[in-house]
Amino acid sequence: MADIQLKSLTKRWGAFVGLKPMDLHIGDGEFLVLLGPSGCGKTTTMRMIAGLEDASGGDILIGGKRVNDLEPKDRDIAMVFQSYGLYPTMTVYENIRFPLKVRGIPEAEHHDRVMRAARTVELTEFLDRKPAALSGGQRQRVALARAIVRKPKVFLMDEPLSNLDAKLRVSTRAQIKNLHHELRTTTIYVTHDQIEAMTLADRVVVMSRGEVQQVGTPLEIYDRPANTFVAGFIGSPAMNLMQGTLKGGVFEAEHVRIPGLAGPDGPVTLGFRAEDASIAATGEIAAPIYAMELLGDA
Amino acid sequence: MSTRLADRRPPAMQAILIGFLALWLVIAAFPFLWTLWGSFKVEGDFFSKADWANALRGPLTRAETGGAFTGAGYHGAWIQESFWRAAINTLIVVVSVVTISLTFGTLGGYALSRSPYRYAFWLLIVALVFRAMPPIALISGYLLPFYQWNLWGHLPTAIIVLVAINQPFTLWMLTSFFRNIPKDLDESAMVDGCSRFQAFRHVIIPVMWPGVITTGLFSFLLAYNDFAVTAMLLDKENQTMIPKIAFFLGTTQTKGNVMFAVAAVVSATAPLFLLVVFFQRQIVSGLTAGAVKG
Amino acid sequence: MATVQAGGALVAVKAAKDFQGRIGQPIAAHVPARICHLFDARTGVRLTRT
Structure with missing residues (x-):
């Protein structure tokens, strides 16, 4: 030992x-x-x-x-x-x-x-x-x-x-x-x-x-x-990563607008895990479906 | 699988196959069998100018010796012309050459196969170049210094030269065998408590046996069958079997000497057969190097 | 699992088992700030966790 x-x-x-x-x-x-x-x-x-x-x-x-x-x-x-x-x-x-x-x-x-x-x-x-x-x-x-x-x-x-x-x-x-x-x-x-x-x-x-x-x-x-x-290596599926800009606590990118964040203004990468997010009537991301997958735990 | 495949073949095909194999066997074996048969006849029969069939019927053998077969050729070669001494010399040369070149070959081959450096590759290429040269090209260069240093004619000199000619080949062959053995094996052994040399001895060599035996056989054959080196570098006292046979053939003026050569050829060939039969399994598994993998 | 194109990347979002979606159909995803991680755009180093 x-x-x-x-x-x-x-x-x-x-x-x-x-x-x-x-x-x-x-x-x-x-x-x-x-x-x-x-x-x-x-x-x-x-x-x-x-x-x-x-x-x-x-x-x-x-x-x-x-x-x-x-x-x-x-x-x-x-x-x-x-x-x-x-x-x-x-x-x-x-x-x-x-x-x-x-x-x-x-x-x-x-x-x-x-x-x-x-x-x-x-x-x-x-x-x-x-x-x-x-x-x-x-x-x-x-x-x-x-x-x-x-x-x-x-x-x-x-x-x-x-x-x-x-x-x-x-x-x-x-x-x-x-x-x-x-x-x-x-x-x-x-x-x-x-x-x-x-x-x-x-x-x-x-x-x-x-x-x-x-x-x-x-x-x-x-x-x-x-x-x-x-972030991109751990987890299955790996964490989603998006490029965008942060301004006054609001993250903005194509089809995305997430308020309530804390951080310096400027270009940032934002990540979240697929299992933490959910589909809703309205939300921070609004975009057409690109693909659908059936996963056992999804 | 192969038996089932054979069963499905049409009988005609089967017959042709067997016939072809039999024919091949006869053609391949005929020179040996002919020489073996002839070695028990007298020169007048085996080299009959009148009728080649005399070699089979042997009228002169019967007339000269009173029997259908005679051991006169063997007696003349082994006792009268001291072929036994040549046999002993061959034994010394062959055993020494195989031992020395296998020792250096396994150690060197192992080192080269595990070396991470590029010079290992170039060493092997240089070795290949030397292997490609005809031995006689090297020997002409050896003759003068050997005379002057008084080294000419002795068995050790021939042994050293044969090892030198043989070594590139053994090194190549053994290196490629060692490369087929996964490195994990040595590393396991070293972690388990072996030094590098112990790993080599306890773990690698047992796996390598077929490869070592196959390589040993090839260097045995090279030393055993060598003519160029032994004929040029050994004096008459120290001659090995092959130059001795050539010497018998070179003195055909004396009646019966040709038969000494024939008897000596048979004597020199017999051990090869025994050897190959004895080591047959190792040779096959050595040649199919994949069998080495664990 | 539904995938959409957003922020210059393919983004996957968990969907309920009985969710029926066709490719091309517009959807929305709830991504509250508390599940988000922020990284420096250039170095990739983590900024904060909110």
Whole structure:
């Protein structure tokens, strides 16, 4: 168990900046989600914490100890990869046992710990199989079991659900959530799926183009987006954004007139969520219908 | 699926297919079988000027040795002309070449396949260029310095040159095998507690076995069948099998020497058959590199 | 969900399940100030929440 501190963590490849200086404190036992579109630097951030990528600048502290110059194996982390990274020549049992074996944990403990991890993710009947003989969801659970078998200080999960079908994703998501509740291990979880982020996270870090856009609880990010990027990225459907001008507390744009706002006069962007607004006889927006959609929750 | 497909074929088609396969088998196998058969005859029969069928009936073999078959060719080659020494030399050369080039090839191939830098690509291109050159072009350059430094004629010299010729190929082949192994695998291992080298040894190499064996077989064949290097760089004492066979053929004035060559050819070919049969499964899975993926 | 063109963008508004709308039909939407977020037009940074 440990907290993680990132101090001006930076990544550059030549002239290209992969991650602009990032400061973040992740509390002990927290479930933190790095959320953003592909290429936003979230995976790079995680890989630097894991030690699979060198930081170009800044410090990474795990449990108060600077780990920048440590090998991945010496950082006491466990990672679940997008494509699971299971060892194809080993059985499920051997896969789960591998971290114990290479770390020289006494043989006598292995069986108990492997079985406990396997039970946690409901894999006990597949222990003799090779990964090739498993379904995607089962492979994913092997990767999870391999991560929890060793009680590391930190879990890192890199889009662990993205190779699963929609139905399995929901149940595995619940499983991960439950696992975190049980183990209370500090977890960093990378995803581009905002629903995953909203359902799993204690706190979400929204990233775009190598830069942190907002850090906050799912509710804060949903209710008070820090900028138009976050507003347009979070929520399904995303927040409506309109260009217009504000004058004396009245927002005006084509087909739109909303009074009662507070803000400086001049050009502004106004946003609201579709589910907060409703169709009425008269209203602030008056325009012909462009399209109709039937949504389950609409 | 394939059996069902075969069942649906009209019988005439089936017959043509089998006939074609049989014909191909005979044509492909004939030179080997002919040589094998002939190696147990005397020169007068196998190279009969009067009637080629003498090679089959073997009248002179019967007349000279009293039996339908004779081991005289083998006896002459192996005992009289010390072909066993050539066989041992070949064994030394081949084992050394395969061991050295696989060691460098797996380590180098792994490093190149995981390298994020562009020079890795150029290294491979340079390797390809050297591979494309005929070996004899390199050897003519080696001869003079080797004489002067007194390196000429020894087995280690031939081994080093063969490794040098072989290495670009092993590097290429192994690099492409390693590239087919997802990086996630090494990274998982490193997070799980391995050093880079342990990840390579415990996780990557077990997955790589078919690739390593296939590559090893190819470099084995290159060293085993080499003529240019071994003929030019080894003195008579240290000759390997292939130059020795050529030497037998070059002394046809002495009666019976040609039969030594024939017997030696059969002796040199037999291990190849055994090898391919033994490693057949690995070769197939190595050649279909997709099987490597987890 | 009904979509209209307003303020230079496509804007979606929640519609009741039994709402029957045809494309092109003029409608109105109730968007009170309390559900609105204001952002700087140039930088995109949040201004206030009313």
